[in-house]
Amino acid sequence: MRFLPLAGSLALLLTACSHQPTPAPEHQAGDITPATSQETRAPAGVALLRGTLSWQGGETRFSPCGSQQQWQLLADGSLTQAWQAMGQPESAYVELYGNLTLGDSRDSPLRLTSKRLNRLSAANLPQSCTETAADSRLILAGEQPAPWAFRLSGNSGVFTSDGLSRTLQLKEQQGQTTGAQQMTLMATDGQQATLVLTPGLCTTDGGQQAWGWQASLSLEGGEPAYQGCARQGHLLAQLQPPLQWRGHWELMRADLALTLTPHYESTLLLVRQQGPQVLYEGAWQPTADGLTVLFNRRNDMGVREAIPFRLQSNHLTADYRLLNGGQVDFDSPLSLVPGTLGSVTPKPAAADTPTAAPLPPSLSAASTADPQVEQALRDYFVMSRSDPHQASYRYGLLDLNGDGRPEALVQMNWCSGGQCVWLIFQGQSQGYRFAARIEALAAPFYVASHTQRGWHDLLAPGSAGSWVQLSHDGISYPVRTQGAPLAPASLLEGATQVSFGQGAWRHLP
Structure with a gap:
């Protein structure tokens, strides 16, 4: 030797x-101490x-x-x-x-x-x-x-x-x-x-x-x-901490099963009261006061999310998650305890099915303000810790998930080269909650009659006259159109054209 x-x-x-x-602070990675x-x-x-x-x-x-x-x-x-x-x-x-x-x-x-x-x-x-x-x-x-x-x-x-x-x-x-x-x-x-x-x-x-x-x-x-x-x-x-954890996420109406492995892999299963199960996959990382789970797959689609947990008295608690580089606070702290959800196992994603509900041929911007949409936007600015100053919007309502309650499709004036940020808020029994953010989306785009995981596909303009397909993964739509698969021409048949070009921009009161 x-x-x-x-x-x-x-x-x-x-x-x-x-x-x-940037180099991280020096850690005590080489400690060799008696047990x-x-x-x-x-x-x-x-x-x-x-x-x-x-x-x-x-x-x-x-x-x-x-x-x-x-x-x-x-x-x-x-x-x-x-x-x-x-x-x-x-x-x-x-x-x-x-x-x-x-x-x-x-x-x-x-x-x-x-x-x-x-x-x-x-x-x-x-x-x-x-x-x-x-x-x-x-x-x-x-x-x-x-x-x-x-x-x-x-x-x-x-x-x-x-x-x-x-x-x-x-x-x-x-x-x-x-x-x-x-x-x-x-x-x-x-x-x-x-x-x-x-x-x-x-x-x-x-x-x-x-x-x-x-x-x-x-x-x-x-x-x-x-x-x-x-x-x-x-x-x-x-x-290492316990490897099986369970909890509940009230906003998502879902029971949670977090699994850690000794080799630092992790999965997070959401078993929802309504809708398909959602499976996150990634890894976990020890921290000074607990651990962080990091996910780059969700129902076999790419994501970029992390949840920092504190470990205290055999409880894992998180106040926020990191989503695509931004911090999103939970409506109430997420709490997990050691244990499993019993015999629950991941289910395959729901099969792609066409919806029987007819869609309108086009969707234009609404002509009047909606207090519930305005409140959803205020909640979004608080959640994303961003400033609504100089932000303008226009919106339309369309049922994207077939539950009889329309979603709010909101175009923000955050635009460049004809491409804007769009926010989607899911309709609830009272008001709306944030569901998706799509960046650099050009209008007009289309809402296809075809659905995946219960939500209509979105067809966004691509290059050279092509269209790309944005499919819901059970939690949200993709953040960007870049890298999305090309959409077959048949999906344009019976699709709703979304164009707010004639609608007036509004400011939050």
Whole structure:
């Protein structure tokens, strides 16, 4: 085995991004501490993840063990250097400390930024993910002055060398989390040992593995120090929060089932009183006071959403969610408790069906103000924390979901090049609630008779005279027309043309 110095510049980056994110505050990702009753969960914003890396076409992807997800990886220097030292393999098994964030757009994969390498292996990829070392706090191995190994579980560890083994108890630990760590250990016969860990790459198995720590273990009696490599055990699952949570979202009239996995994947299932179930998919990230769930798929369509939860007294509580770069407050705090919704399982999305309700041939802007529409707009400005000053609007009413209550289609004067922001408010028994925001939508556009998940498709102008299809995913319409699929010409038959060009702009009173 050999040690790899970390000094010096790195010429190769394992990411195709053209810019680097703002560095996050230094986290205590390298803490190696005994398992005691005072021990806390993972350091804020940092998780120890296991999975496979693949390098294709200049881009690096990470897939958690046992998962089909692929996250974009922004590699730190230690991971880059270890990969170079192994001959730059196209795929490898990795354990790393990192933090997860949303991608740049609704269709982007989640982004994993590595902070420190724990282990990189170019061999035995399938077997590595099935290893079970979760009960081991610390794993060490070396060849000098003779082959040796040490495995620390909790406060007790077993040292082996030359066919002999002895139990060592952890008595004291000193040092800073970002620098060298020194541990004092005691054998059952009273012999004392000193273990020193230094952050730095250390290769083993003939260069086929790189571990994140260099280790030196000295025993009393003048014996030469044992030199080798160190890494943390897998996942430390006992430090993670409960993995099953349940709750209720009153505004959506839905029961919630949040599932976390030990490999930091997450799903959120909404079981609504009316309408199809909605399934969010993504990942979760530990934070200083709880965790954040991040989602980039909703009913198999791209989204960009996150919910920061506080963890207190075995409750998860959230005051807001992050939606497409903006903050949207919940009408009342979202609260989850450990548990499941019983036998509820995700249902497939409702089949696409044509609606029997006839649509009018066209929709023009309403000629009079509607106090309930105005109130919905005021609520939207409060919810989105935006200023209604100089904002103007015009609106029309059309039943988009076939429930007999018309939705309010609102065109805002936030326009550029003939493309404007449109807001859709769902009709309720009393008033309206926000349902969708569509940006850069040109008029006229069409409301098709065809429906998906109970809502009419919208047909928006595309390029070169084409039309693109905006389909409801059970929660909302897409935010942008860019990237939407082309609409077949048959959908224009019997569609309602929406054009407010002759309507007067209004200001909120």
